[in-house]
Amino acid sequence: MGMKLSDNGANFIASHEGGFRLSWYKLNDGMMTVGAGHTIPLAEAKRKGIKVGDKITKTQAIKWFEQDCSGFVNGTNRLLNQFGFKVNQNQFDALVSYAYNRGLGSARYDNGLYQLLHHSKSVNDISKNLLVYWGTNTYYTTNPGKVKLLASCNLYTSVEFNDKTKSGLSYPKGTVFTVNGIKKSKNGVPRLIVSNGKFVLTANKEYVKKV
Structure with missing residues (x-):
């Protein structure tokens, strides 16, 4: 049986996504998003009649968040087993958060959790590489003015x-x-x-x- 995401980990992911947004909006990558980073392709949104500004309930946002987290928890456990890494709870939470933001990835792509673990020889390497692969690219770390x-x-x-x-x-x-x-x-x-x-x-x- 694999590890589970802690409450602290779930709260971190939700806050990282800016909290639960209850109106659909469009990203710059051809996706629509709502809640805590729940996304669907624009074509799917059009097919379902979803438009920018349409509202959802907080209950629906939480349900989708839990479903999305479940998929990334399972994927993170699978990849950790594949690469033979044993991590503690805080490390597991951080990796699920990484996957939630960057995707699980695969051998075919140059981004995602697969690549992070593939290029790491130890758990300490994972921590170092996570900052390289994620931290400086996702957030402004110096004042942008x-x-x-x-x-x-x-x-x-x-x-x-x-x-x-x-x-x-x-x-x-x-x-x-x-x-x-x-x-x-x-x-x-x-x-x-x-x-x-x-x-x-x-x-x-x-x-x-x-x-």
Whole structure:
């Protein structure tokens, strides 16, 4: 029996995705997304009659998140067994989060969890390579000055993104923010400090772009 994703791991993944977004929006890679990073191809969305701005319930968002996590948990266990790695709970959570963001991958592709494990000779190598494969490419780690939203985003009152810290302020795609600085969450996720330090915005390059 394989390892399971912990509550801390699930919360980290959801916060990494910017929380549960209840309106469908379009990404730049030909996908539609909603909830905590639940995606479908544009062609499938069109076939199902889903349009940008359509709403879902929080219950539906959580259900899809749990289903998506289950697939990546199973895939992570399979790849760890394939490459012969034994990891602890925190390491397992981090790898599931990596797979959730970058995909499970395969020998045919140059991205995803498969490649991370394939290029690692030990668990310590995995930790080092994870930063190379993921950290610097996904988030702004230095102040970009100004950013433009690539999708509708919420502002938060803390670097710890959850329902309690969500400000209730949501801004549409194309909104430009001046960034006052960068701080990291307790899990090491970079966040952008905006509005003269009053609010916090995601630093994920899927949602914001330097201008």
